[in-house]
Amino acid sequence: MTRDLHVAVLAGGLSHERDVSLRSGRRVADALRSSGCEVTVLDADAHLLPTLAAQRPDVVWPVLHGAIGEDGALRDVLELLGLTYVGARPGACRLAWDKPIAQSIVAAAGISVPPSIALPHATFRDLGAQPVLAAAADWAGFPLVVKPSRGGSALGVAVVGEPRDLARAVVDSFAYGDTALVQQHVPGVEVAVSVVEIDGEVQVLPAVEIVADGGSYDYAARYTAGTTEFFAPARLSVDDAERLAGTARGAHEALGLRHLSRIDFIVTDSGDPVFLEANAAPGMTETSLLPQAAEAAGLELDSVYRSIVESALRS
Template sequence: MNPRVTVLAGGLSHERDVSLRSGRRVAEALRASGCEVTVLDADAHLLPRLAEERPDVVWPVLHGAIGEDGALRDVLELLELRYVGSRPQSCRLAWDKPIAASVVRAAGIAVPEHIALPHATFRDLGAQPVLAAAGAWAGFPLVVKPSRGGSALGVAVVDGPGDLARAVVDAFAYGDTAVVQQHVPGTEVAVSVVEVDGELLVLPAVEIVADGGSYDYTARYTAGATEFFAPARLADDVTDRLAKAARGAHEALGLRHVSRIDFIVDPDGTPVFLEANAAPGMTETSLLPQGVAAAGLELDAVYRGIVQTAFTA
């Protein structure tokens, strides 16, 4: 049987363009595997179309809040449609970075020290005293990022006190809470986890070396702006620890079908969890497809296997 799959791409988040590119790539791979594929945008026409067409499986390839905060998954469950990806509660856990870090830390996986500062904190206590305290606590360099969001939007590495206020303001452009996080030096890697025909596979880690030193939005989605090594150039024992940590984070957060777990491997070889992605990018420069290739697998077969897992679950 060739399943009928509806790929959802687009939406109105800051990551709409990335979602459209991801959706196109997923649709191409699924068609190559023999699936019957329709691509729909997440707009006011979506629910009537889904209710009418009743696809075998819906694959949300939506980034940003609409694809990752669990709300859309709630609606798909209301419609009693099978879908690829994590259930709503797990999406909500992964979407909120401080909460995800707390869950993963409780599972015995290292995370950076961090504090979450809502916009109201700066209003009530004064921006300068709060910034001074945060900078003194974390030391420099430090990392500032929105508590929610993806594609490194609003993320900055801050080298000194003079740049901290601007970084926090930029983070607030993507949400009402900014995270100040201690900077962990080391090797940046991403480990994707997929369920293919019901079997959980941890794909080889992909090492990320951005030309400008920061794997920001431009570095992620501009061909040639970042150098990747798949598999990552790590010792075998470190690779094993990474795979164990990625699987542990995936399971601790209750994720299913597909995820990407981002780490820094510190100088001692310890994987330090950064964040989990319940709807990872699938563009031509994205990390999950590179992990599939590094594992010696065919992308269309893996994507069809993910669909088959969702269809039979």
């Protein structure tokens, strides 16, 4: 395609990840402009739908994190307006957004997941917090991981090493959703694998290995330059890297994702990938993992992002 494309980049919103979304949106918009696209950056507010209806962009790219960008609802509305957009369809977004559901789907596809249990807030109210926490701790052992069942950017996520810290971790998780996911801690190498459509073909980019200075890849470690060390490509053997890439593609396809995604794993000492979660709207900031993976593959971001837009037009 040689003509100028008008792309509306959606960034901002009112989720806990608004600042990350704004930074991601600016980076995507800059790259698309460098590729020759006409770009409008729009916030997700009461003016959005009238503006989109008036402008009728060729493609809408939702670079929105949190529920508004990842739970499928906005994409339902874009389809009501008859607009072409980048990213997964609404149903696939809903599956990936809910971590327990996503884990069940990929497990059914033969991919390893951490043993986990989802505990709604109502369970603690009805059965009593202390008995439920004691049962969860006895089952999972320590350390264990507590996270909101929905959400991103590691908000509300904690690695709990001592029984006395478990209640606080669950309470903190409830600040970001009404269900806490408690899962057994899987030791190994933390990696992220990005999947993108380039020239109409699904490509798995090199895995990025994550080594957080404080030992936990939390919100600050993700978005504060210099607090985390990244290795792109990840320091894996050729066989382990190939196995990981195939597993990431399998998870992407099992969840019905399209155009782009980021799949997070732990690679165990034996080289086995263990699925953690999938991101239908991955971060695109200067410290985010998909841009690092593209650069590790020797790709220019402007051409990658333009190709993703063109893939949306072909969908």
